[in-house]
Amino acid sequence: MSPKPSELATLIAPVADGLKRMRETIAHELREESPAVREMVEHVGRFQGKQLRAALVLLSGEATSNTTDEHASIAAVVEMIHLATLVHDDVLDGAEVRRRVACVNHRWDNQTAVLLGDFLYARAFAVSTDLSSRLCSRVLAEATRRICVGEIEQAAGRYDFDAKQERYEWVAGAKTATLYAAACELGARYPGGRDEMGSRMRQFGWDLGLAFQIIDDCLDLTATQAEIGKSVGTDVEDGKVTLPVLWVYARASEAEKAAIRDAYTRPGLVDRVGELRRVCKLDAGVEYARRRAESLITSAIASVRELPESPARTSLENIAGFVLERSW
């Protein structure tokens, strides 16, 4: 049985107060006179799902005895940046449904989605600029750069069936693991001077985030929209050749390879994932990718197991396990 979101709520209970302050900060910082902006911000507020990245800031702080009054604000900045990337992702993917709430670009248009994302970035950077240490601005400006570079490289590598796993992991890591790593690093290290602890928790976040992305890519091939609450099959539609497909493709006969490429590219094909499943051993690729995610999670758990025992450390370990089991 897959864990339910309510179980995730239990996992993040040790930082429930901080998460509440984080949500209040976001609500406060996104308040605008403009009626158009207000309506959009309310709409986007409904996307706020797991708030996993914010929880990681707070849990990493708790687990490493590094909690400051500013951690809730850092968590807010991380969530706002995440929200901005989600809004811009919706432009990118043309995805029609996210979290069962109409996407910004579906309800309004691409223009508005771009502007709302820019607004969220601007507010995030403003809040981080007002913190007492610059570490937050530095780490998150660098993280944002890396996310963009990862996404651009991903776009440049569409329909590249011969990419190596290393390249896939570089892109998946850059676009997703970067923000997890930054969240954990900031939690453990802010306001500064705890470099070793920062590196350890950054590694934890990176492994966790990369595993998260790999599982996400598996779910896009295996889940239904009803199960995970967002469009599925979009990677194949967009020409993103993810780890399961790369693995199968590298082991396929020339005829199978041609059939895989055809499933991605044949004009007018409606159920590309179904076709892919018909022409190759897709499940074997998914199985391989899941094993890779498991090994990353094992490594993540090893990183935190050396910390002193605490409810926060237990939460981090359980979240790592949860990422593997999730079906959302």
Added chain:
Amino acid sequence: MSPKPSELATLIAPVADGLKRMRETIAHELREESPAVREMVEHVGRFQGKQLRAALVLLSGEATSNTTDEHASIAAVVEMIHLATLVHDDVLDGAEVRRRVACVNHRWDNQTAVLLGDFLYARAFAVSTDLSSRLCSRVLAEATRRICVGEIEQAAGRYDFDAKQERYEWVAGAKTATLYAAACELGARYPGGRDEMGSRMRQFGWDLGLAFQIIDDCLDLTATQAEIGKSVGTDVEDGKVTLPVLWVYARASEAEKAAIRDAYTRPGLVDRVGELRRVCKLDAGVEYARRRAESLITSAIASVRELPESPARTSLENIAGFVLERSW
């Protein structure tokens, strides 16, 4: 006769060295390993046109005896933010030509334009975070917020022919004058503590930027693509009711009003500006808007005329005049 871009080069000669350092900073800060990003950055480099906002940072510093080693970096941050808004504007407007170089979203696609803009924003904030005073980050994060809110309000107000001039100026100011005002304020005030001088130069920048936008809106109705090097008639195409049209509409008969709305909205109409010109006294509206721009420029020049005489002050005055005469 309209001034040529080469004359603008003469106007900004007093800060030529600073502008050179500004360009070097941008080139350095946008350097990336990623081949895809590198290609796009090179492409976007060709958009760099007037660099007027960067020049305003440096000239405002010189004219108020407030030049620091960091002014060239501030100018670079301002230009990068401007570049990011241009790239995202191209997504917004669907404009097909900018500065006679294919737009990012025409050569690549909307996805890539969004990501490249985000990358430019991220790099701008990273550079500003590394400056010795936070004033640059604060002023520019706030400016970016305001630009986004202005653009969102503009999008929300499309086809609103009954808008008041005040509303038009609020939107035009927010989306364009904000960055001019921030550039001039930072030049005069960075690293901080010179509040009165900052306010004076902020006002200069605001008046200049608003005049610039009004002239821009006039040129979109009167110029040819060959003259100004970017698509024209896009405002009417996009439902943006700019000052010249608002003025004419407010004074039109019911029949004329219907004809104006028809020129904006009739499906399949190719030359909407031509149709607009046929059905109303468009030139009278353009004339009114130009007079409004002139009065703003008069006020801008009055703001700087109280500064001590210097080549930089003369440049600021001449740039103000230049904005009025420009046909680019």
